[in-house]
Amino acid sequence: MLHALILILICQLLGEMAARALGLPLPGPVLGMVLLLAALVALPRLGLLVRPVAQGILAHLSLLFVPAGVGVVGHVATLGGQTGAILLAVVVSTVLAITVGALTFAAVARLTGSQDD
Amino acid sequence: MTDFAEIWSYLSQGPLLWLTATLCAYALGDACFRLAGRSPLVNPVLVAVAALAVLLHVTATPYATYFEGAQFVHFLLGPATVALALPLYDSLPRLRRALWPALAALVAGSFTAALSALAIAKALGVDGPVLASLAPKSATAPVAIGIAERMGGSPTLTAVLVILTGITGAVVATPLLNALRLRDWRARGFAVGLTSHGIGTARALQVHPTAGAFAALGMALNALATALIAPLSLSLIQQGIP
Numbered sequence: 387m388l389h390a391l392i393l394i395l396i397c398q399l400l401g402e403m404a405a406r407a408l409g410l411p412l413p414g415p416v417l418g419m420v421l422l423l424a425a426l427v428a429l430p431r432l433g434l435l436v437r438p439v440a441q442g443i444l445a446h447l448s449l450l451f452v453p454a455g456v457g458v459v460g461h462v463a464t465l466g467g468q469t470g471a472i473l474l475a476v477v478v479s480t481v482l483a484i485t486v487g488a489l490t491f492a493a494v495a496r497l498t499g500s501q502d503d
Numbered sequence: 504m505t506d507f508a509e510i511w512s513y514l515s516q517g518p519l520l521w522l523t524a525t526l527c528a529y530a531l532g533d534a535c536f537r538l539a540g541r542s543p544l545v546n547p548v549l550v551a552v553a554a555l556a557v558l559l560h561v562t563a564t565p566y567a568t569y570f571e572g573a574q575f576v577h578f579l580l581g582p583a584t585v586a587l588a589l590p591l592y593d594s595l596p597r598l599r600r601a602l603w604p605a606l607a608a609l610v611a612g613s614f615t616a617a618l619s620a621l622a623i624a625k626a627l628g629v630d631g632p633v634l635a636s637l638a639p640k641s642a643t644a645p646v647a648i649g650i651a652e653r654m655g656g657s658p659t660l661t662a663v664l665v666i667l668t669g670i671t672g673a674v675v676a677t678p679l680l681n682a683l684r685l686r687d688w689r690a691r692g693f694a695v696g697l698t699s700h701g702i703g704t705a706r707a708l709q710v711h712p713t714a715g716a717f718a719a720l721g722m723a724l725n726a727l728a729t730a731l732i733a734p735l736s737l738s739l740i741q742q743g744i745p
Contacts, residue, residue, distance in 0.1 A: 398585045411730040413645035415584035416723055422588035440586035443579060447705035448548050449529045450580045453573035455552035458666045460566055461659055471627035475637060476664060479620035480671040480698055483641060484679055487612025487694030492687050494604040
């Protein structure tokens with residue numbers, strides 16, 4: 387568990403350093419994810435090491451958004467008189483984007499004959 | 504014997520109380536989710552946030568005090584994002600076969616998210632920095648905040664809109680995709696991760712492992728795409744091109 391945690395944190399650390407040093411528009415953890423993916427491809431045995439810890443963290447991924455969500459509650463008031471318009475824009479655009487994204491994926495998958503197992 | 508007020512004033516200063524409260528609130532949300540037959544309308548994050556917001560209000564606790572305890576949970580968002588490499592790695596052969604569907608869905612979905620939000624908000628009289636804060640809301644929070652700042656948006660407002668988008672996506676995704684009769688877990692997961700970033704990905708992981716892996720992919724790709732698509736969409740809408 388210790389080594390898995392070290393590996394994950396080092397990937398994140400390298401990601402943060404690369405994002406800052408190269409001025410990339412991506413956050414460090416996303417680069418860290420790419421790094422860990424590359425490490426797993428290069429050394430598949432690392433998967434055995436990381437798997438229990440990664441699955442442990444990901445099993446409760448939703449929990450990690452709770453603190454930020456609580457912060458949002460206090461700020462909804464700051465939207466002011468435009469609250470209704472903004473909420474409508476958020477909800478409708480989210481429904482549309484999921485619909486368009488999923489239908490496009492399915493349509494192009496059919497066209498290119500890309501099937502799932 | 505020390506009275507309750509003294510114990511409270513001691514506990515409310517340290518991180519232990521609010522860290523425990525955060526975990527308990529989430530456990531409560533998760534229990535409600537299970538009791539409701541895993542209905543997507545009872546989102547564990549939403550229940551936990553509501554419970555904690557009421558608790559903070561009743562005890563007159565400032566958010567900064569709460570966050571001293573909750574920051575340990577919040578910090579894990581970074582390592583958790585890195586850990587998403589594992590489901591991605593597990594689905595790598597399937598991701599390679601789904602390259603074109605994923606790229607097409609990325610462009611179509613990312614433009615839809617930004618353009619439709621901006622068009623609706625502008626039609627209802629929203630303008631300026633608020634529009635700039637709205638454009639990148641489907642990207643994961645740190646990316647969206649960086650993009651919004653470059654376009655003259657507000658970081659706090661962007662964070663609020665990102666979380667609201669995430670929770671909306673997590674709540675509507677399952678009923679919406681069922682109504683569309685889409686059974687391809689790759690398409691379902693990818694669209695949810697693309698639109699509602701980490702919160703949507705967390706929801707997709709609960710539903711199906713394939714959906715979870717493709718949601719992680721959608722989130723990562725849209726973090727990249729939004730950096731280009733959000734500024735483009737904003738200038739399109741501001742110049743009055745529908």
